[in-house]
Amino acid sequence: MKDDSYYIKEVLRGDKQAYTFLINRYSNKLYAVILRMVKNHEDAKDLVQECLIKAYSQLEKYESTGSFASWLYRLSINHCMDQFRKKRFQLVELQEESNQINSASTPESKYLQKEKYEHLEKLLELLPQEDRMILLLKYTRDLSYEEISELVGQPISTVRNKIHRAKKKMRKQIMEEKGGYFHEML
Structure with missing residues (x-):
């Protein structure tokens, strides 16, 4: 080939x-x-x-x-x-993976899963667009820091710092909420 x-x-x-x-x-x-x-x-x-x-x-x-x-x-x-x-599009809400919640799930678990995604989306909305995109590339696409660095045209150290600061900001918000789905991230 x-x-x-x-x-x-x-x-x-x-x-x-x-x-x-x-x-x-x-x-x-x-x-x-x-x-x-x-x-x-x-x-x-x-x-x-x-x-x-x-x-x-x-x-x-x-x-x-x-x-x-x-x-x-x-x-x-x-x-x-x-x-x-240009405000033509909004950044994505985290989409549930196709068939992530299988048909055997109870209505309650489906609702809780949906609520969890909505909470995560709200946390992600706290971040600047570029930081959100970098975080999504890291955790939804499983890209390495090197790959993200190459994709966004920024040094690896900048990518690492942006991910660290984004997670820190999300953690701070979780602490202020005193609970919620992602309290265990702390």
Whole structure:
């Protein structure tokens, strides 16, 4: 199987069909990342399409020193952040994973789970958009500090500090609430 660099070179030589391979390879992964940031499946689809078009138009700026996936994710996250700044979209509420609450759950446990997610969303809303996004990348996508650093274009130390401060702010809020679902985080 040919790697990304082969297809990138073909696209840059004028073979627009070669971009189809890259789209097929990354569109679902991008969708998963972007869906975590926006509330709506349709908005996520639109953003993925915009990001892929933007990546195509800026492909000549890609430097093969890093992975294409990291470059594409960084470009996409920056594009989404631009959209957030324009107040076109709101950052995502934490979405329940599909089938996380299985059908065997009782109505009470479903309600408690929903209430827990709502509480977590309120805690996340306390954070600045960029910090919230970094926290979501860390804990919902399981990305390493290095990967997040590369995606958001900030030093690893900055990413670590932002995550630390975000968790500290959330902890402080939990302490002020004196209880709640996340009191055990302390």
